[in-house]
Amino acid sequence: MRINRRHMLSGISAAGLASGLSLPAIGQARYPNRPVTLVCPWGAGGGTDATARIVAAILEKDLGQPFNVVNRTGGSGVVGHSAIATAAPDGYTIGMITVEITMMHHQGLTELKPDSYTPLALMNVDPPGVQVNANSPHKTIKELADAVKAAPPGRMKASGTGQGGIWHLALIGWLQAMGLRPDHVAWVPSNGAAPAMQDLAAGGVDIVTCSVPEAKAMIDAGRARSLAVMAPQRNPQFRDVPTLNEALGINYSVGAWRGIAAPKGISADINNTLVAALKKAYDSKEFQEFMANRGFGTTWADPAGFAAYMAEGDRAMGAAMTAAGLAKRA
């Protein structure tokens, strides 16, 4: 009895400290009436983490409850994506899902697919660039493309992310668009874009496909050059880098995207509240400036648009990965 009373007392006072209010809720208050968790499948300090944090900060101001970014990392994104999908659909756990959700299940890493979630909003798409060492003899994407075609299969090496990751598929798509085999340029798996860019500067690989903002530090350092972006338009932050289409006439574009999703089965009320808040956040000057500052692209899609975007991406990724022999043979 005594223990009980004591721990109730200590608990209440601690919770009071914790939240700044210890009002016992009477009846069901409006959503959200307690802190919301925003799961980020990638590590603190990375691009996805930064995007998640700025979104969380704006939502927090708008909806008046803390939005806590929780990094659930590892397993090439499987851990965090599972955490979002398997959370209680009460609106108090949402998450940032990334392009990997359209890829991992093809590799047989997880059962999760885009339709394992309630899509809320697409916030960002970053197209890959094609980067070479600053001392590379290839000054334009045209020269590089010719050199790639002329080289025997497997001679040239490229890197940018792990085996079967998004930037690997970007390379495969580009090679296929040029009529080459997916393994014509050998892929050297790396632990993310930054180490790949370092390996490029060290002369370990010939090409790195990764987003231009990820390559920016090395480009600014005069160690690497960006020859093209695989996107419909140029990046406003890097105006002098042409698109594949204008340089080679290849209309291939692919991108790493980030969006917000909830577990399946959240109520329509909560869904609407979140989507409205996310739209407001997306349109805010704060978000747009933050993303522009880092060179990240911004692209909006509402739940229906986001679902369609993911379904289309999932189909394309499945086809590309099967062609490249990266998909798990069923």
Next chain:
Amino acid sequence: MRVHDTLLGLFFAALAVAILILTADFPSFPGQKYGPSLFPRILGVGILVCAVVIAWRGWRESRRTGGRRIVAVDAAFADPGKLASFLLVPAGVGFYLLAADRLGFIPTAFALLAGLFLWFRVRPLPALAIAALTTGLMQWFFGTLMRVPLPRGLFMQLIHGG
């Protein structure tokens, strides 16, 4: 708890064999001689060699010295109180793992601390006070200030009604 070297060696040998068996169905890396199975296999063999040496040394020694107990337990474990103290450390962590999600951090941490304090003969009043104070400080510091997602559980639901 000292296990006889022969047994210890056999245990690690079994572990090594298990590693080697599990690597059998690893796929190869496209276009490479080496795949994901290479390193585990090298390590499996390394563990196996060490394990066999340890087991053989243990067996040779026990033949020379006329044998030693298979499992020698520290004399202190004969005292049931000490054995219980020892087991309480992993058991306490186990309790936290089982209870924290359901009950929430605050009651679980409090119960863990208070339980251990009382078992280790801290006087009841200070035990409960220190447990309450530590739990409160940790919830404030990690949960609020550092935003670690400590489990909320039933307890916070009662408070927030959510």
Next chain:
Amino acid sequence: MSSAILAAFGLVFDPYVLTVILLSAIFGLFVGAMPGLTATMATALLVPVTFFMSPVPALGAIVTATAMAIFAGDIPAAMLRMPGTPASAAYTDESYAMSRKGQLELNLGVNLVFSVLGGLIGVLVLILAAPSLAELAINFSSFEYFWLACLGLTCAIFISTGDPVKGFLSLFVGLAIGCIGIDPAAGYPRFTFGNVDLMSGINFIPTMIGVFAVSELMRGVMTVDQAGRPVQEKVGALFRGLGEVTRKYWTNFLRGSAVGTLIGALPGAGADIAAWVSYAMAKRFSKEPEKFGTGHIEGIVESTSANNSAIGGAWIPALVFGIPGDSITAIVIGVLYMKGMNPGPTVFLENPQLIYAVFIIFILANLLMLPLGYAAIRGARHLLAIPKNVLLPIILLFCVVGSFAMTNSPYGIVLMLIFGVVGWLMEENGIPVAPLILGLVLGELLEHSFMTSMIKSDGEFLVFFQRPIAGLLGALTLTTWGLMLWRGLRPARAAI
């Protein structure tokens, strides 16, 4: 330039910034000194806190907290045989052995003073030589890393005392545990049995908390009622005997700081590896290697200088190329971007006053470490005055929360629990735990660098020697191994 430096002083010596620095220093000391909480975790925890700050206090908080935490990790290593952070793990046994010999004061004094000096050397190198050292570090490709990882593994021989076969066994088991999860080359999930958590692999920090802190707790509770108080009840004069240590081992200090800064500057290797390598080097080049492991100060001087100098070193590639030097700067880079100080050589041109401000804070933090560290050691005396039956359960709870915070899920606690029991069993059976941790730390680097090098060289092993630095490192590795093998075999033959 001088106007930028003046502006930087103005930015740092602002009441708000100084308050942030002081609070972060206390935070860092606490996190470092508490087993279960680590410097990497301190940085990760600071990300949301610094998100709303302006650049100078945000970076100042991280710089100060990490420097303090790496030092403070030495305190519980000496007093409780539990390293406060992974960077102190290399010399925990040595430290504790000194304390048991009644040299706690000398040990802590050495840890404090050489942490400060090592830290300052790291910062000076960062300030003076960042561009040229970054130049060197950037030329490291997978071939060079492969040989470095091999050299790192060689340290296992020096850090494990006792039975070499059991040392190797521990190392192999550590490397094998590192194989769990998605493999670094092909992306294939190994030994995961369909478990989502295992796909993320065996997280090294909860594992370390388990084998060092939890297993020590399991030993500690057995004697809780016999000796109500731990090692020593009071801490005497800290700085007595320090002059003699400095005279005798100043080369160790210089070598430790140099090696620490370099290892810190290499992408991917940080303070923990710097400490292991320096400890092994100290033993290798010592005139009295037989004293190592019995409470000998020499290795501690070298490795405690190394781990603090590595902090400054790790900022070199981070600032110049946006490449993390260790797990702390991996997070720092994100903060730099978030504050609009995009890393790259231009950061020195675009925002010189901010960079100078960071440098000033670095120096300030290291200088502040002397009085604050002194106070912390004095404060730890009060901690020691807390009876064991109160202290041990509290440490256990910190271990639980610290492990949880590394994965943000119960998985971290499960790892901690399993490896706590494993560590205890290993210790009981004369299997050293340090090589296990070293294997776990280096395993992925070793495998990844080997596999990617093989892909680049189309399967030709000779290419591993073709690049100049790689060739040098390769020759060094093979010579070291050859020498050790020769030495290892000779006494065996003599015995027959």
